[in-house]
Amino acid sequence: MSYPEEMRKSIEKVEETRDERLGLEINRMSLEEREEILKKFHPDYRPEAKREIGIGPNKGDLAPNEVVDLLESYPIVDPEEVDLSQVDYDVSLLIIGGGGAGTVAALWAHYSGLPVEEILISTKLRHGDSNSIMAQGGIQAADKPDDSPVLHYLDVMGGGHFANKPELVRELVLNAPSILKWHEDLGVMYDKDEDGNMLTLPGGGTCRNRLHSAKDYTGMEIMRVIRDEARNLGIEVLEFSPAVELLTDNGRVTGALLWNMETNQYYVIRAKAVILATGGFGRLHIQGYPTTNHYGATADGLVMAYRVGARLRDMDSVQYHPTGAAYPEQIVGLLVTEKVRGLGAQPVNREGEAFVHPLEPRDVEAAAIIRECYERRLGIETPTGMVGVWLDTPMIEEIHGKGTIESKLSAMYRMYSRFGIDMTQDPILVFPTLHYQNGGVEIDEKARVLGESGVIDGLFAAGEVTGGVHGKNRLMGNSLLDYNVFGKIAGESAAKYCKSNGKGRLTLDHVIRYMEALKKMGVPENRKSPLILPDYRGKKVLMRTLDLF
């Protein structure tokens, strides 16, 4: 499936201007210019895409309609129908979510003194099937002599529009180097020079070269190593068993209700502490956008925590990755890593003109691409009506030499080759795609979940489900760092909590109260959450489905 004739004509223009663009210095936008382009073109600034949350601690706050729908929903489990007196798993620590944050939390809870048989991970898909494993470009840490945690701090704050929670950012940047050291000791194969020092690249919104990578499989390499370590230790993982509700005792979280997706059986888990590591919400397809996220990214953790009384923050901002694949159709929405731009590929319009610095912060870069396509109308249209701009990948080899793409971007190269496109020869077509949940459940610097009146006992959270670390916009390479740093902190905090606390009663009282509030609001009773998985079955089939057994 190489490019059709119409697209090929535009590629010729891209080729004609390439030499000239190689030497071109494109100005970066000032903070004022950034604000302006965001207001006009970023999807977050479309008022009709959001509404006020009508219930709970964040009543009155804006969030995407798709999120508010889930928050204003009845539980999928009727509290009257489950028997909580029979406990299926009785452990000290339950970790909900088997991606990066959950796995790191399990390891550090164990390092902090919890025996492995006292730790249980439950997860919706398989252990490791997560956004963590899909991250390509890298992980930030200020370890180079010309860099410092102070500069990293400023970059995170500026990228997040200074809306971040400062104490979380401090933890993020000060723990970053020791996380990489931990990875080194576990045997993660980072890209290094001959002396063992890390090779680094710039990322959007970083003032220094701070991106550490393992080719363009960085997330996969880290995930498979920490998963291997968890397996070596014998930490039990219940796969295809998502949590559907937390259990509480007078406001304290004391366990969870899991659901075996294959047998439909529920399990009652009693635990002293619960860590929420359920990831983000890409599969809600906010504003109809395609997504880079894994199949299970459906915001279940937000919903469960909110019913317990957790506060959410920064839910009004959503990260659209500037470069999702826009052609061919089979891979629309999948991630084209920022490392492609880090290595020098420029976004270029239909006429072969560069129109934005390749490494603006993600929201700004995405807004610039949307402007090019829909205001200036200089995008390139595909046969299925998708519009995008070129990312001029052949530039990478002009700058860094032949073979760079195959060695440093082998995942990208492989994906495009599978669909008949040689990205070393031809540019690739991109358009923003739904990528990351910037906000989420509010935590403190000990990864304890906060409610209206302070810490919610027994509940910790880490990773994409949380908000505050990234403010209103996450920078590249800070999500892998986030789940490692806060997974570690959550594991340590929860282990400590387990030492000084016993177990509690198991009730769904908080859910019953929440249902009463929903009733008062007049929410239709057929609206249910958590979602667990999206449904992509064909319409024709769904119209003729009978639910017989």
Added chain:
Amino acid sequence: MGKTVRIYVMGREYEVPEGLTIMKALEYVGYRYIRGAGCRAGFCGACTTVYRKNGDYKLYSGLACQTTVEDGMYLVQIPFVPAEKPKYEVSEIKDVEDILRVYPEIARCLSCNTCTKSCPQGLETMDVIQSILRGDIKRAAELSFDCIQCGICSMRCPAEITHYHVAQLVRRVYGKHYLKKSKELERRIKEIEEGKYQEEIERLMKLPREELERLYKEIRR
């Protein structure tokens, strides 16, 4: 509907639009995945599919999320790969003898190359095993680096080797014992432990937004 192709899902014939991935085609005809779908982008190895094509004796394999349907495909997905995963302590495993103690069965490799031919990532899987047997840890680690651990190699191996687990160990051994440790990283960690940046960051945490914006601009000059 535009052009269509016929596919056979576990033997049953369906007509689907041309150009879908196997994953989307199965959803189109009414399947809702529990197993067999993970990242949906070629990184997790959950959607390994084996298939034959009309009039072709070969058994193919591919990732459902990364393979376009073709007319006459007979498809079945592999929901789970049974494979023993021994427990080990990576700090104690340094060379080929140590690896052979964990995975003695790799010595049974017949060099038949079936693993390589079945790899949806197009990796030189057999060479990974052979490199280990020759004691070349570096080559084994590098050759296997793009492995997504779908396990199809291990399902097809007549010597019953679990390549993807073996390769995981080899990469960790290489990363831990063969790649040099970063001195820059160690220096920075020491500085942080000594509190070198603490005070400055605490100061920034208290600054008003305008001050932070000024500093943010300043470091970009």
